[in-house]
Amino acid sequence: MASDHVNQTMRTEMSRVKGLGAAKSGTEHFWQHRITAIANIPLAIAFIAIVISLQGKSREAVLHTLSQPLVAILMLLFVCSGLFHMRLGMQVIIEDYVHGEATKIAALIANTFFAILVGVMCVYALLRIGFGAI
Amino acid sequence: MRYLLSWNGYKEEMMTDIKAPAARPMAPRPLSPHLEIYRVTWTMAMSIFHRITGSALYVGTLMIAAWLVAAASGRSSFETAQWAMGSLLGQLVLFGYTWALLHHMLGGVRHLIWDSGTGYERSTRMNLARFTFIGSVSLTIVVWAIALYLR
Numbered sequence: 001m002a003s004d005h006v007n008q009t010m011r012t013e014m015s016r017v018k019g020l021g022a023a024k025s026g027t028e029h030f031w032q033h034r035i036t037a038i039a040n041i042p043l044a045i046a047f048i049a050i051v052i053s054l055q056g057k058s059r060e061a062v063l064h065t066l067s068q069p070l071v072a073i074l075m076l077l078f079v080c081s082g083l084f085h086m087r088l089g090m091q092v093i094i095e096d097y098v099h100g101e102a103t104k105i106a107a108l109i110a111n112t113f114f115a116i117l118v119g120v121m122c123v124y125a126l127l128r129i130g131f132g133a134i
Numbered sequence: 135m136r137y138l139l140s141w142n143g144y145k146e147e148m149m150t151d152i153k154a155p156a157a158r159p160m161a162p163r164p165l166s167p168h169l170e171i172y173r174v175t176w177t178m179a180m181s182i183f184h185r186i187t188g189s190a191l192y193v194g195t196l197m198i199a200a201w202l203v204a205a206a207s208g209r210s211s212f213e214t215a216q217w218a219m220g221s222l223l224g225q226l227v228l229f230g231y232t233w234a235l236l237h238h239m240l241g242g243v244r245h246l247i248w249d250s251g252t253g254y255e256r257s258t259r260m261n262l263a264r265f266t267f268i269g270s271v272s273l274t275i276v277v278w279a280i281a282l283y284l285r
C-alpha cells in the first residue's frame with residue numbers, strides 16, 4: 001500500500017517527486033566533474049607540451065607562441081575546463097571537512113570567487129596576448 | 135517500551151550513559167580508527183595523494199595566472215616572473231607542480247576506470263595504484279629532462 005510505503009521510507013512525498021537527497025541537488029555535480037576530468041586529460045597534456053616548448057625562449061618568442069590560434073585556444077580550454085573541475089573538486093573537499101553551516105557557506109563562496117578570479121586573470125591575459133595587444 | 139513512549143526519557147538515559155560510563159560494566163569496544171595504527175597501503179596512499187595533488191593544483195593555478203598576467207603586462211613584469219620561476223625555489227615549485235598535475239591526471243584516469251564499473255579486483259586495484267605513482271614520477275622526470283634539454 002502506498003501509505004505504508006511512505007511511512008517506511010521516511011521520505012516525504014515532495015522529496016520523492018524531486019528525486020533529490022540530502023545534498024539538495026541531483027547528479028549534475030558528479031557528471032560535470034567527470035566530464036571536465038575527461039576533457040582535462042588531453043588539455044593538460046597539451047598544456048605541458050606548450051609550456052615545455054616555451055623553455056629558454058625570449059619574451060617575444062613566448063608571446064608569439066601564445067598568440068598562435070591553436071595554442072591560445074588550447075590554453076583557454078584548459079583554463080576553463082581545469083578551473084571548473086577544480087571548483088567542483090574543492091567543493092567536495094569543503095563539504096567533507098567544514099561542518100559549521102556559516103563557515104561552510106563562507107568557504108564555498110570563497111571557492112567560487114577564487115575560481116572566477118583566477119579564470120578572469122588567465123582569460124584576460126591570454127586574450128590580450130592572443131589579440132596582439134601586447 | 136519507555137524509550138518508545140518518551141523521547142526525553144530516552145535522551146536522559148543517553149546523557150547518564152555519557153556522564154557515567156563506568157556505571158555499567160562494558161566489554162572492550164573497538165575505538166574509532168586512528169591514523170597511526172593503520173598500515174599504509176598503496177591504495178590508501180594513492181587516495182590521499184589524489185586529494186592532496188588536487189589541492190596543490192588548486193593553489194598552483196594562481197601561479198599560472200600570475201605568470202600569464204605578467205607576460206601580458208610588459209617587459210619588466212615578465213622578466214620579474216621569469217626570474218622568480220628560474221630561482222631555485224621557483225624551479226622546485228614548478229617541479230612539484232608538474233608532478234602534482236601528472237599524478238592527479240593518472241589518478242583521475244584510475245578514478246574514471248572505476249567509474250566505468252571495472253578495475254575493482256584486488257590485484258587490479260594494487261596495480262593501478264602502483265602505476266599511478268611510478269608512472270607520475272617517471273613522466274615528471276621525462277618532462278623535465280626534455281625541458282632542461284631545450285633550455
Ligand code: HEM
Nearest residue numbers: 037040041044082086089090185188189191192239242245
Ligand atoms: C589533468 C587531468 C585531470 C583529471 C583526469 C582529473 C580527474 C579527477 C577526478 C576523477 C576526480 C574525482 C576523484 C574522486 O572521485 O574522489 C578529481 C578530483 C579533483 N580534482 Fe582533478 N583531474 C584533473 C585535473 C585537475 C586540475 C588541473 C585541478 C586543479 C587545478 C584538479 C583539481 C581537483 C580537485 C581539487 C579534486 C577534488 C579532490 C578530492 O575530492 O579528493 N584536477 N580529479
Ligand code: HEM
Nearest residue numbers: 096167168169170172178179180181182183184185186245
Ligand atoms: C579504515 C579506515 C578508512 C575508511 C573506512 C575510509 C573510508 C573512506 C570512504 C568510504 C571514502 C569515500 C570513497 C569515495 O569517495 O568513493 C573515503 C575517501 C577518502 N579517504 Fe578514506 N577511509 C579510511 C582511511 C583513510 C586514511 C587513513 C586516509 C588518509 C590518510 C583517508 C583519506 C581519504 C581521502 C583523501 C578520501 C577522498 C578521496 C578519494 O575518494 O579518493 N582515508 N575513505
